[in-house]
Amino acid sequence: xxxxxxxxxxxxxxxxxxxxxxxxxxxxxxxxxxxxxxxxxxxxxxxxxxxxxxxxxxxxxxxxxxxxxxxxxxxxxxxxxxxxxxxxxxxxxxxxxxxxxxxxxxxxxxxxxxxxxxxxxxxxxxxxxxxxxxx
Amino acid sequence: xxxxxxxxxxxxxxxxxxxxxxxxxxxxxxxxxxxxxxxxxxxxxxxxxxxxxxxxxxxxxxxxxxxxxxxxxxxxxxxxxxxxxxxxxxxxxxxxxxxxxxxxxxxxxxxxxxxxxxxxxxxxxxxxxxxxxxxxxxxxxxxxxxxxxxxxxxxxxxxxxxxxxxxxxxx
Numbered sequence: 001x002x003x004x005x006x007x008x009x010x011x012x013x014x015x016x017x018x019x020x021x022x023x024x025x026x027x028x029x030x031x032x033x034x035x036x037x038x039x040x041x042x043x044x045x046x047x048x049x050x051x052x053x054x055x056x057x058x059x060x061x062x063x064x065x066x067x068x069x070x071x072x073x074x075x076x077x078x079x080x081x082x083x084x085x086x087x088x089x090x091x092x093x094x095x096x097x098x099x100x101x102x103x104x105x106x107x108x109x110x111x112x113x114x115x116x117x118x119x120x121x122x123x124x125x126x127x128x129x130x131x132x133x134x135x
Numbered sequence: 136x137x138x139x140x141x142x143x144x145x146x147x148x149x150x151x152x153x154x155x156x157x158x159x160x161x162x163x164x165x166x167x168x169x170x171x172x173x174x175x176x177x178x179x180x181x182x183x184x185x186x187x188x189x190x191x192x193x194x195x196x197x198x199x200x201x202x203x204x205x206x207x208x209x210x211x212x213x214x215x216x217x218x219x220x221x222x223x224x225x226x227x228x229x230x231x232x233x234x235x236x237x238x239x240x241x242x243x244x245x246x247x248x249x250x251x252x253x254x255x256x257x258x259x260x261x262x263x264x265x266x267x268x269x270x271x272x273x274x275x276x277x278x279x280x281x282x283x284x285x286x287x288x289x290x291x292x293x294x295x296x297x298x299x300x301x302x303x304x305x306x
Binding site: 059080105108110 | 183
């Protein structure tokens, strides 16, 4: 109970205050350990393949993160409605992964659009690790 | 008798002038430009994937339907937390086409059959009649994308200004 309260407090404070990508990774690490006791850290390489991996959507279309974000996360992407998406890599866009609520909102939407399911904490962490590491 | 008539004319002109002034103050005086209403959450959330559509482009029933199906928003998941969704819905509904007195909102609203609840502005009879000279291949140009991208040709679309003088169709 006490542990839960502390976790809740942690989540709340991270959600309200501006975060750093490292803080978000810590948060996802805590979740990943709960999801999988054998968790052994995040991998930028796994994140990179996740970013490019194509899935055949139930509509028959092939989709991936890079469909909208382009294969190079330092580039601007484009939504299906022709709107520019600022780069995902923190080196090109330091605003990325500094707002926990925003990050969760977009994982929530885009995982369902691309994978047709929610992402695991492992996948989210790998993804952020990759985009933080891109030079 | 004559004096009585003069008085009547005076009274009626005063009332109509004040009515005109009142409507002008509230909603742009029945002009063609939509009232440029704004709401911070609407602006931030509704323009991250597509151009910002003014509430006066669709009737209340369309906005209600749109906002209650955000998990399947034109084939994409655009879910919002409940508080944000409710605030934006309230804003859209309060300023919807049937509540605006500008001519364009009125015409859009009148062109929609009572039993229809369109989600696409481009499906309304008003839109179709206004764009009947634009070919499908023009809409499909890379610089435009689709009929949903008003701003590609109407550069002041996000402010609700679709006037002829603001149109430039890109190559």
